Structure formats: structure tokens, C-alpha cells
Amino acid sequence: MVEKMNSIWFDGKLVPWDEANVHVLTHCLHYGTGVFEGIRAYECVDGTSCVFRLKEHVHRLFNSAKTMLMEIGYSEAEMCEAIVATLKDNKMKAGYIRPLSFIGAGSMGVHPNTNPVHTIIATWPWGAYLGEDALEKGIRVKTSSFTRHNVNSMMTKAKVSGNYVNSVLAKREVVQDGYDEALMLDTNGFVSEASGENIFIVRNGEIKTTPPTSILQGITRDSLIPVARELGFTVVEQQFTRDELYGADEAFFTGTAAELTPIREVDNRVIGEGHAGPVAKKLQKEFFKVVTGANPKYESWLYRYSF
Numbered sequence: 565m566v567e568k569m570n571s572i573w574f575d576g577k578l579v580p581w582d583e584a585n586v587h588v589l590t591h592c593l594h595y596g597t598g599v600f601e602g603i604r605a606y607e608c609v610d611g612t613s614c615v616f617r618l619k620e621h622v623h624r625l626f627n628s629a630k631t632m633l634m635e636i637g638y639s640e641a642e643m644c645e646a647i648v649a650t651l652k653d654n655k656m657k658a659g660y661i662r663p664l665s666f667i668g669a670g671s672m673g674v675h676p677n678t679n680p681v682h683t684i685i686a687t688w689p690w691g692a693y694l695g696e697d698a699l700e701k702g703i704r705v706k707t708s709s710f711t712r713h714n715v716n717s718m719m720t721k722a723k724v725s726g727n728y729v730n731s732v733l734a735k736r737e738v739v740q741d742g743y744d745e746a747l748m749l750d751t752n753g754f755v756s757e758a759s760g761e762n763i764f765i766v767r768n769g770e771i772k773t774t775p776p777t778s779i780l781q782g783i784t785r786d787s788l789i790p791v792a793r794e795l796g797f798t799v800v801e802q803q804f805t806r807d808e809l810y811g812a813d814e815a816f817f818t819g820t821a822a823e824l825t826p827i828r829e830v831d832n833r834v835i836g837e838g839h840a841g842p843v844a845k846k847l848q849k850e851f852f853k854v855v856t857g858a859n860p861k862y863e864s865w866l867y868r869y870s871f
């Protein structure tokens with residue numbers, strides 16, 4: 565359950581949490597015509613707070629809206645300010661942030677016509693997405709029978725609400741079977757990503773991640789690549805198969821919600837030593853330094869705020 569907070573930003577105003585409601589004929593509710601983001605704020609080592617890569621997340625929200633031919637009606641800078649205002653109103657020194665722009669009520673056909681576009685920003689405390697244990701011990705993953713979107717049926721680069729039916733199907737399928745997360749393959753059978761995370765593998769000290777073709781190009785992924793290179797690792801963006809993953813020394817997922825979650829098992833095959841490996845641990849440690857302002861090299865990625 566999401567913890568109830570004080571307010572939600574709704575079309576330019578902070579409204580009480582329980583009053584942030586929509587009409588049942590909201591277009592998005594019927595056809596999935598919304599675009600959203602998942603962002604995290606962290607408490608920094610110096611006592612201030614920061615939103616990690618806020619501008620990049622907001623920029624991606626606008627690109628998702630562009631793909632959907634939706635006009636958000638605020639500038640990117642205004643959205644960044646609104647996000648920080650929402651965090652402050654809810655006294656959030658750290659937490660998860662969910663902006664959503666969606667097509668509202670009016671026409672009921674598939675064509676949204678001139679229906680209004682609404683925007684909300686919610687924030688709530690969210691610990692480790694896949695469980696506290698997961699960050700240390702790693703998770704058990706199963707390949708889903710559901711294929712990730714073909715690039716020409718759903719726009720994989722856009723975080724569009726309707727796209728997540730595919731993720732929900734995959735996630736429920738594997739959770740029902742006792743696994744923690746679903747691995748999804750692309751339409752050619754190569755490894756794509758998880759229901760809401762990108763994937764990396766490590767083999768002989770070399771790090772590999774899927775190219776951005778069939779995936780949601782994660783900002784965590786895009787941040788981790790230069791961080792890993794800075795630490796001296798070789799990182800390549802290359803397609804790989806399920807059996808290459810089975811034989812990897814290490815594997816892990818990345819995402820705003822999941823942060824860096826090691827994978828300890830895929831399709832009942834133990835990966836490496838069956839817990840977080842040395843590369844994943846090293847990257848995880850560095851990642852948490854970066855997001856909490858403990859590495860000045862990446863200061864430009866932090867949108868600082870304080871109370």
C-alpha cells in the first residue's frame with residue numbers, strides 16, 4: 565500500500581491527497597493514454613536532499629508526451645519546480661516521485677479529440693522496490709511467456725501508461741510461480757529487459773547491456789554506464805541471448821524503483837555464486853555514493869533542495 569501523504573500537485577495546485585480525483589470517463593482510464601515518470605529523491609551526505617537527474621526525467625516525460633501527441637501545458641522548468649514544491653509540501657527529504665500526464669474526459673472514442681490533458685505529481689516514501697533483502701542477496705527471475713513490445717506496435721522509448729499492461733501480464737505470471745521479477749525477450753528472442761528494469765550482465769570482467777532498441781531507455785542504465793567506465797570497467801551495448809545470461813558471472817537489473825538489484829537465479833539456473841557478485845556490489849556502492857552527493861564528479865546530476 566502507498567503511504568498516504570499530505571498533498572498531490574494537480575493541474576498547477578497542491579490539493580489534499582484524498583481530493584486528487586478524476587471522472588470515470590477519463591480517456592486514460594479507458595485507453596491508457598497517459599505518460600508518466602518514476603523519479604527518486606535522496607537525502608544527501610551533507611544533510612540537503614536531491615532529486616536524481618530530475619531534468620532528464622522531466623525531459624523524458626515531455627518526449628513521451630510528444631510521442632503521444634499530448635501537450636503538457638507547462639514548461640520543463642515549471643515541472644521541475646512543481647516536483648520540488650510537491651516534495652517540500654509533503655516534507656519529503658527522500659522518496660519516490662510519480663508525475664503523470666493523462667488525457668481527461670470529453671470524447672469517448674479512441675481519438676482523444678480536444679479532451680484536456682491533466683498533470684499530477686504524487687510523492688510517497690518507497691524503500692527497495694524488490695525488497696531490502698534483494699539489494700544484497702539478489703532476486704529470482706523467470707523468463708516470461710509474454711514478449712516485450714515490438715518497436716512498431718508500442719513505442720518502447722516512451723513511458724506510456726497503456727504499455728504497462730504487457731509488464732503487468734509478465735510480472736503476475738512469474739510472481740504467481742514464486743519468482744520475484746519477469747525477464748522479457750524481444751520479438752527476435754533476444755533478452756530485452758524486465759517488467760520495469762533494464763538488465764546488465766558481467767562476463768570475464770566485461771559488462772554488457774542491451775542496446776536501446778527494444779527497451780525503455782532507463783536513466784539509471786544511462787547513468788551506470790559512465791560510472792562503470794569511470795571505475796575502469798569495459799561496458800558494451802550489445803544484444804545477448806538467454807543462454808548467455810545463464811552463463812554470466814553476474815547479472816543485475818537497474819531502474820529508478822529497483823536501483824541496482826542483483827539477480828541470483830534465472831529460470832532455475834544459479835547465476836555466478838548465487839548472490840550479489842563483486843562487480844554488482846562495487847557498482848551498487850558507487851551508485852549510492854553518486855545519488856547521495858558523495859561523489860562530486862556527478863554533482864550536475866543532482867537537483868538539490870533543502871527545507
Ligand SMILES: *Cc1c(COP(=O)(O)O)cnc(C)c1O
Nearest residue numbers: 760761762780782783784819820
Ligand atoms: C522506467 C523503466 C525502466 C527504468 O528506467 P529508469 O529511468 O532507470 O527508471 C526500465 N524498463 C522499463 C520497462 C521501465 O518502465
